[in-house]
Amino acid sequence: xxxxxVYLFSEGSGKMKNxxxxxxxxxxxxxxxxxxxxxxxxxxxxxxxxxxxDGEKIHSEIEKEIxxxxxxxxxxxxxxxxxxxxxxxxxxxxxxxASMPGMMDTILNLGMNDExxxxxxxxxxxxxxxxxxxxxxxxxxxDVVMExxxxxxxxxxxxxxxxxxxxxxxxxxxxxxxxxxxxYKAFYKxxxxxxxxxxxxxxLIESIKAVFRSWNNPRAIYYRRMNEIPHSWGTAVNVQSMxxxxxxxxxxxxxxxxxxxxxxxxxxxxxxLMNAQGEDVVAGIRTPQTIEHLKDVMPQAYEEFLTICxxxxxxxxxxxxxxxxxxKGKLYMLQTRNGKRTAAAALKIAVDLVQEGMISKEDxxxxxxxxxxxxxxxxxxxxxxxKAAEVIxxxxxxxxxxxxxxxxxxxxxAVAWKNRGEKVILVRLxxxxxxxxxxxxxxxxxxxxxxxxxxxxxxxxxxxxxxxSGCGDIKFTSDKSFTLGGKxxxxxxxxxxxxxxxxxxxxxxxxxxxxxxxxxxxLMAWADEIRTLKVRTNADTPKDARxxxxxxxxxxxxxxxxxxxxxxxxxAAMREMIVSKTxxxxxxxxxKLLPMQRSDFEGIYEAMEYRPVTIRYLDPPxxxxxxxxxxxxxxxxxxxxxxxxxxxxxxSNLHEFNPMMGHRGCRLAVSYPEIAEMQTQAVIxxxxxxxxxHPEWKIKPEIMIPLVxxxxxxxxxxxxxxxxxxxxxxxxxxxxxxxxxxxIEIPRAALLADEIATEAEFFSFGTNDLTQMTFxxxxxxxxxxxxxxxxxxxxxxxxxxxxxxxxxGKLVEMACKxxxxxxxxxxxxxxxxHGGDPNSIEFCHRAGLNxxxxxxxxxxxxxxxxxxxxxxxxRAK
Ligand code: PEP
Ligand code: MG
Numbered sequence: 001x002x003x004x005x006v007y008l009f010s011e012g013s014g015k016m017k018n019x020x021x022x023x024x025x026x027x028x029x030x031x032x033x034x035x036x037x038x039x040x041x042x043x044x045x046x047x048x049x050x051x052x053x054d055g056e057k058i059h060s061e062i063e064k065e066i067x068x069x070x071x072x073x074x075x076x077x078x079x080x081x082x083x084x085x086x087x088x089x090x091x092x093x094x095x096x097x098a099s100m101p102g103m104m105d106t107i108l109n110l111g112m113n114d115e116x117x118x119x120x121x122x123x124x125x126x127x128x129x130x131x132x133x134x135x136x137x138x139x140x141x142x143d144v145v146m147e148x149x150x151x152x153x154x155x156x157x158x159x160x161x162x163x164x165x166x167x168x169x170x171x172x173x174x175x176x177x178x179x180x181x182x183x184y185k186a187f188y189k190x191x192x193x194x195x196x197x198x199x200x201x202x203x204l205i206e207s208i209k210a211v212f213r214s215w216n217n218p219r220a221i222y223y224r225r226m227n228e229i230p231h232s233w234g235t236a237v238n239v240q241s242m243x244x245x246x247x248x249x250x251x252x253x254x255x256x257x258x259x260x261x262x263x264x265x266x267x268x269x270x271x272x273l274m275n276a277q278g279e280d281v282v283a284g285i286r287t288p289q290t291i292e293h294l295k296d297v298m299p300q301a302y303e304e305f306l307t308i309c310x311x312x313x314x315x316x317x318x319x320x321x322x323x324x325x326x327x328k329g330k331l332y333m334l335q336t337r338n339g340k341r342t343a344a345a346a347l348k349i350a351v352d353l354v355q356e357g358m359i360s361k362e363d364x365x366x367x368x369x370x371x372x373x374x375x376x377x378x379x380x381x382x383x384x385x386x387k388a389a390e391v392i393x394x395x396x397x398x399x400x401x402x403x404x405x406x407x408x409x410x411x412x413x414a415v416a417w418k419n420r421g422e423k424v425i426l427v428r429l430x431x432x433x434x435x436x437x438x439x440x441x442x443x444x445x446x447x448x449x450x451x452x453x454x455x456x457x458x459x460x461x462x463x464x465x466x467x468x469s470g471c472g473d474i475k476f477t478s479d480k481s482f483t484l485g486g487k488x489x490x491x492x493x494x495x496x497x498x499x500x501x502x503x504x505x506x507x508x509x510x511x512x513x514x515x516x517x518x519x520x521x522x523l524m525a526w527a528d529e530i531r532t533l534k535v536r537t538n539a540d541t542p543k544d545a546r547x548x549x550x551x552x553x554x555x556x557x558x559x560x561x562x563x564x565x566x567x568x569x570x571x572a573a574m575r576e577m578i579v580s581k582t583x584x585x586x587x588x589x590x591x592k593l594l595p596m597q598r599s600d601f602e603g604i605y606e607a608m609e610y611r612p613v614t615i616r617y618l619d620p621p622x623x624x625x626x627x628x629x630x631x632x633x634x635x636x637x638x639x640x641x642x643x644x645x646x647x648x649x650x651x652s653n654l655h656e657f658n659p660m661m662g663h664r665g666c667r668l669a670v671s672y673p674e675i676a677e678m679q680t681q682a683v684i685x686x687x688x689x690x691x692x693x694h695p696e697w698k699i700k701p702e703i704m705i706p707l708v709x710x711x712x713x714x715x716x717x718x719x720x721x722x723x724x725x726x727x728x729x730x731x732x733x734x735x736x737x738x739x740x741x742x743x744i745e746i747p748r749a750a751l752l753a754d755e756i757a758t759e760a761e762f763f764s765f766g767t768n769d770l771t772q773m774t775f776x777x778x779x780x781x782x783x784x785x786x787x788x789x790x791x792x793x794x795x796x797x798x799x800x801x802x803x804x805x806x807x808x809g810k811l812v813e814m815a816c817k818x819x820x821x822x823x824x825x826x827x828x829x830x831x832x833x834h835g836g837d838p839n840s841i842e843f844c845h846r847a848g849l850n851x852x853x854x855x856x857x858x859x860x861x862x863x864x865x866x867x868x869x870x871x872x873x874x875r876a877k
Pocket of ligand 1: 558560619633745765766767768769770831832
């Protein structure tokens with residue numbers, strides 16, 4: 001086999017991350033820098049993908065290559081696998097391209113067997129250490145490779161502690177540990193019917209296979225989906241000669257960060273334990289000491305470690321997260337990587353590194369993951385109070401934020417309690433469109449059912465409201481009480497939700513509001529200098545518009561006018577309009593809607609000042625507005641002078657089997673032109689009124705016609721707009737310009753974009769509908785079956801969250817090209833949910849859009865993502 005699947009650390013480099021994984025390439029890099037790294041070799045990510053291609057088998061040629069490298073490692077270390085004089089012991093650890101902490105498996109002390117343990121005991125003159133290492137190896141091998149539950153091994157430890165009358169693991173004697181090894185092996189045999197493997201080569205190959213398998217364990221798969229890591233990458237495996245931190249009091253092990261991963265402060269942070277192996281530090285059985293104490297215990301190793309830390313940070317130009325071991329006074333580096341950090345720390349470190357002259361502004365921008373900013377944009381829990389609070393349950397972190405308030409169980413109660421000045425948490429089995437107002441006024445939403453794309457999750461994210469969804473542990477004990485975490489909660493009890501972790505707390509935790517200041521604002525200013533893509537917002541109210549401007553929005557890309565009618569009395573007028581049977585009835589209802597809509601538009605223009613505002617004409621899936629509760633139907637019938645029965649007939653006639661593909665968008669204006677007339681009047685009169693107050697703003701409304709698939713449809717509605725608008729402007733005595741454009745959200749419009757552009761002065765890609773209609777997946781229902789697609793690895797990502805660049809993206813690119821052919825200066829934007837998704841934003845940059853538009857709370861994320869896109873595109877040239 002000519003292909004190389006295995007590399008010594010000394011053969012690799014920091015540039016080979018794709019092949020060697022993060023850990024492998026950093027071990028190679030540290031080796032090249034002359035640092036004290038226990039030597040070893042890396043089996044590549046390609047060997048992992050090959051393992052899967054070959055039906056979960058390590059090809060005999062690859063196995064042969066692994067053993068060739070084992071021989072090389074034996075030569076380097078002067079130790080031999082299974083040798084009875086100087087045995088080689090190794091660790092086997094995973095290491096993917098992107099760090100996936102704790103998701104995959106590790107095996108230490110491999111190479112131990114009944115004979116080797118005796119040799120190690122003699123060589124180290126420390127039988128206790130030898131047997132401790134052996135029993136740990138049996139435990140890890142059984143768990144990771146043979147998938148025998150860890151529980152029984154822990155029980156054996158507990159039983160032996162009781163028998164011997166001791167409390168701590170460290171109190172076991174060498175004889176105790178020898179006895180424990182016997183018990184472990186007996187349990188292994190009883191479970192699997194075979195003896196614990198004594199041949200180190202078998203141990204090695206089985207362990208490498210187990211690490212490859214762990215690439216596909218459920219938590220790793222979930223982690224990859226959350227972090228957009230492709231399944232196809234595979235993991236590398238690092239086989240490294242062991243050094244021991246548990247040989248006595250002159251040995252130890254620890255972890256450290258070159259800067260504080262919580263705050264970003266420039267200060268070495270770390271912990272270590274003397275006479276211990278790595279997992280003891282992580283497991284928290286013994287309390288480690290802070291790294292500064294190492295200075296007292298082992299001054300020389302400490303000094304050397306400090307020098308290495310500086311050198312590593314200087315080399316990688318980023319905060320490092322390191323693992324080290326000291327064996328008999330000698331320091332070894334086991335790992336280094338760019339450390340994971342909180343959003344606040346990420347910003348501070350990036351800005352500090354620029355100010356220290358370590359990196360450029362562009363590098364600083366690329367160092368901060370736009371998605372991470374989310375955590376900083378919603379009200380935050382007071383850090384100290386959060387630490388002190390008790391977690392009573394955990395569910396899906398559906399919409400980030402920190403919420404504290406009193407429990408209510410219905411949307412109506414949420415509104416009533418809010419009106420009397422209370423802060424509430426709405427707890428529901430699941431939510432539905434009728435709950436919208438209650439959701440809106442709540443600090444946070446907690447549901448017992450529903451996933452990340454459930455109604456509650458989607459709506460909450462849109463509103464920037466904290467939401468924890470799908471908490472199956474909640475048991476409703478009545479309409480107004482539930483149990484969770486062994487306690488009972490009723491209406492009015494305090495609850496707090498952390499929408500970033502999914503944690504639920506049974507008490508009030510104080511919060512502080514989010515703002516863009518300090519390092520955050522410095523980095524955002526750098527991002528704004530570099531990006532070329534504009535960032536607008538999807539906002540339906542003056543309040544949302546103001547929030548978005550505060551977060552840096554440069555205009556509105558989408559005002560969903562139907563969303564203005566969800567609240568209070570407005571929904572009644574909207575319902576009246578929908579169920580009207582005659583034009584006359586409809587005009588009466590529209591006349592009620594006109595002043596509300598006009599004043600909302602005025603509020604939005606005021607909030608946005610000179611910035612562009614795109615207003616989208618009515619596009620409600622009708623079912624979202626129809627009354628379902630008996631009392632609402634009775635009230636509406638009264639308002640409209642109808643018999644309840646007649647109204648019920650009308651409602652049932654309006655029932656659509658697929659409302660998302662139904663009578664919505666421009667189809668409404670085609671059937672009922674008076675709707676478009678009313679909306680034009682509201683848009684233009686509001687613009688005239690605000691322009692008279694603020695001529696300097698030069699307001700230029702952008703009127704957007706939705707769901708267009710045919711040029712004649714657009715022309716029909718546009719003619720109404722132009723007629724009404726021009727008449728009003730002429731009467732007003734002022735000059736007012738406006739644009740009429742359309743959404744490209746039906747595949748036919750994308751295919752015929754050159755024709756559409758003869759009438760449309762701008763395009764805004766409605767990628768929610770475009771995705772729905774290109775895939776033929778219902779936006780409302782796909783969540784229920786997409787999980788099977790992730791499980792079967794047909795999809796890696798939700799196409800409604802991250803733009804399907806391959807398919808839907810092709811339509812976008814085509815429409816851009818065709819649109820420009822007809823109208824070279826056509827303005828191009830996107831206003832589907834993808835407009836706030838960093839990966840999709842990169843695509844939008846490449847496709848040549850002028851702007852992206854997203855919910856107010858995603859505006860800073862989009863600004864940073866747009867800067868990433870610009871930097872990456874220019875570096876790719
Ligand atoms: C879209 O379809 O992408 C869009 C923005 O419109 P809506 O979500 O309101 O259908
Ligand atoms: Mg749409």
